[in-house]
Amino acid sequence: MTILELKNVTLCLDGKRILNDLSIEFWQGHIHALIGPNGAGKSTTANVIMGLSGYTDFEGDVLYQGRSIKGLTIDQRARLGITLAWQEPARFEGLSVYSFIKAAARNSGDAKVREVLRQVGLDPEKYLSRSVDRTLSGGERKRIELASILAMQPKLVLLDEPDSGIDVEALERIFDALKLLKQQGTTVIMITHSLAVLRHAEHAFLLCCGRLVSKGAVDKIANYFQQRCIPCDHQELKLREAEGLNVG
Amino acid sequence: MSDNSLLQAMYQSVGINPHTLWAQPDVARIEIHANQVLGVHLVHGLEVDARQLDDGIEARILVTKGTRIAKPIQVCFGMIPDNGVQRIILEIVVEDDARAGVVAHCTFPNARNIRHEMDARLTIGRNAEYAYIERHVHGAEGGVVVIPRSKVRVLEGGRYHTDFELIRGRVGQIDIDIELVGEAHSTSEVAARVSGSGDDRINIREVAHLAGAYARGVLQTSVALRHRAEAMVHNTLRASAPYARGHVDCKEIVQDQAVAKAVPVVEVTHPKAHVTHEAAIGSVDSRQLETLMSRGLSEDEAVDLIIQGLLLKGRSGSQPAGVSYQADVLSVTSS
Numbered sequence: 001m002t003i004l005e006l007k008n009v010t011l012c013l014d015g016k017r018i019l020n021d022l023s024i025e026f027w028q029g030h031i032h033a034l035i036g037p038n039g040a041g042k043s044t045t046a047n048v049i050m051g052l053s054g055y056t057d058f059e060g061d062v063l064y065q066g067r068s069i070k071g072l073t074i075d076q077r078a079r080l081g082i083t084l085a086w087q088e089p090a091r092f093e094g095l096s097v098y099s100f101i102k103a104a105a106r107n108s109g110d111a112k113v114r115e116v117l118r119q120v121g122l123d124p125e126k127y128l129s130r131s132v133d134r135t136l137s138g139g140e141r142k143r144i145e146l147a148s149i150l151a152m153q154p155k156l157v158l159l160d161e162p163d164s165g166i167d168v169e170a171l172e173r174i175f176d177a178l179k180l181l182k183q184q185g186t187t188v189i190m191i192t193h194s195l196a197v198l199r200h201a202e203h204a205f206l207l208c209c210g211r212l213v214s215k216g217a218v219d220k221i222a223n224y225f226q227q228r229c230i231p232c233d234h235q236e237l238k239l240r241e242a243e244g245l246n247v248g
Numbered sequence: 249m250s251d252n253s254l255l256q257a258m259y260q261s262v263g264i265n266p267h268t269l270w271a272q273p274d275v276a277r278i279e280i281h282a283n284q285v286l287g288v289h290l291v292h293g294l295e296v297d298a299r300q301l302d303d304g305i306e307a308r309i310l311v312t313k314g315t316r317i318a319k320p321i322q323v324c325f326g327m328i329p330d331n332g333v334q335r336i337i338l339e340i341v342v343e344d345d346a347r348a349g350v351v352a353h354c355t356f357p358n359a360r361n362i363r364h365e366m367d368a369r370l371t372i373g374r375n376a377e378y379a380y381i382e383r384h385v386h387g388a389e390g391g392v393v394v395i396p397r398s399k400v401r402v403l404e405g406g407r408y409h410t411d412f413e414l415i416r417g418r419v420g421q422i423d424i425d426i427e428l429v430g431e432a433h434s435t436s437e438v439a440a441r442v443s444g445s446g447d448d449r450i451n452i453r454e455v456a457h458l459a460g461a462y463a464r465g466v467l468q469t470s471v472a473l474r475h476r477a478e479a480m481v482h483n484t485l486r487a488s489a490p491y492a493r494g495h496v497d498c499k500e501i502v503q504d505q506a507v508a509k510a511v512p513v514v515e516v517t518h519p520k521a522h523v524t525h526e527a528a529i530g531s532v533d534s535r536q537l538e539t540l541m542s543r544g545l546s547e548d549e550a551v552d553l554i555i556q557g558l559l560l561k562g563r564s565g566s567q568p569a570g571v572s573y574q575a576d577v578l579s580v581t582s583s
Contacts, residue, residue: 052538074541075550083542090535092554093499094470094561103553104543131561152543 009060020210033201081155105151139170304335326355344373360391390418432460444477458492473506487521496525
């Protein structure tokens with residue numbers, strides 16, 4: 001069953017077309033990956049879905065559970081169950097890990113805050129009173145971001161480059177969290193250009209130059225990405241576009 | 249109102265049950281309403297000599313040599329009526345090798361036309377430690393003028409920490425003025441956290457001179473402003489001795505039509521001294537805002553949480569001996 005659908009989304013930033021008539025459907029409860037080279041429009045797609053500032057003026061539509069969310073603010077979308085974990089999560093001077101996670105788990109008690117920290121491999125006793133600031137490593141910050149998302153119990157999560165800037169142990173914890181989200185029935189959309197991350201998805205969508213180039217089983221897309229995209233540097237798509245070929 | 253009722257009202261306005269405090273014989277207390285000393289409870293090594301003035305109190309507080317007071321001294325001062333003047337003249341001496349912490353609850357919950365002045369002179373002895381937290385609670389009207397002035401001398405090896413907080417109720421007008429001299433091997437931390445709204449006016453002047461070798465000093469100011477509030481922050485840190493190290497940090501968040509200004513001055517007059525500074529004034533960071541909104545907080549809720557974090561930053565950092573914060577209530581702990 002489709003939970004989210006992008007319909008012919010075209011977005012221009014600074015006069016440049018970043019998303020180009022993009023149409024994708026995501027299925028409820030599945031783990032999806034958006035893969036593609038740098039500049040393909042992956043993060044932009046996530047930003048459009050979340051409704052971030054600067055990404056709300058576009059052609060086309062975004063349907064969530066069959067209804068347009070185009071006019072909704074970020075918090076309205078979040079209250080529908082959509083959330084986003086940024087590639088580089090924000091840091092908050094003075095805001096404790098407890099307050100940060102609790103903000104996402106307003107209907108749950110303190111036990112939930114502790115539980116989600118444990119689920120991402122962080123000891124609540126050591127972390128609850130720490131600040132979500134520069135004293136946390138990149139991996140710790142990413143795990144706290146995921147803990148906050150687990151606490152929110154969303155219906156749809158956008159994970160932008162979940163593996164960037166973190167060590168192997170933190171990455172394993174992030175994959176564990178992915179499993180938990182899947183068990184909870186959460187739909188996941190991962191933005192990545194890493195084949196290691198791609199392997200944890202059930203479906204993959206390959207983007208290039210703001211267009212959907214291919215979609216389907218992860219192995220198929222991974223092979224295509226490895227053999228065609230990495231050496232291509234967008235040239236093939238540009239050639240095909242120039243020749244007027246269908247690139248969908 | 250009876251003295252007891254005044255005390256109850258003062259403590260209640262700052263969220264403290266006085267009976268809990270009064271039941272602890274090892275916690276020293278000084279309680280002042282307007283120009284009356286309503287209560288004093290001393291512990292070994294703490295001496296207080298107070299004199300009533302027409303419009304306030306003059307007091308000398310002494311922590312005798314080598315005394316280490318385990319639990320912070322609780323000071324409660326303020327005024328329950330909506331108008332009046334309270335002037336407090338303080339001399340605080342912490343003698344060599346002594347240690348004490350003070351948590352001062354300063355409350356004007358009904359203020360419409362109140363002026364509160366504090367003139368304090370502090371001497372922190374050799375290898376002594378003194379931590380002072382002043383937490384203000386004002387009413388919703390902003391009808392209060394607060395003028396705290398301090399001159400502090402931290403002798404060789406002494407440690408001094410002060411933290412001024414005014415984040416509950418309207419500021420009204422505040423003029424903080426602190427001058428500090430740190431001698432050799434001393435450590436001084438001066439923090440102020442203020443939240444202004446309406447037409448509040450905030451002036452903060454902090455001047456520290458690291459005059460002795462290996463002296464350390466930090467001036468830290470966090471201000472959040474809304475509506476038409478205005479703030480002016482002058483932080484000056486001078487280092488004139490070898491291996492003196494200092495840092496100035498000023499952060500101000502402005503919203504609506506509020507205006508913030510900061511003038512950090514660092515002055516180094518010895519080639520082996522080192523002082524740094526950091527000043528940031530701006531609106532709430534958009535990435536922080538969007539992160540919290542993506543968790544379901546409204547824009548206003550997200551802004552409140554970000555500002556709360558900024559203003560409580562000092563609490564999560566280094567805390568003075570024997571003093572800790574639990575949730576939003578100051579608590580007394582053994583050191």
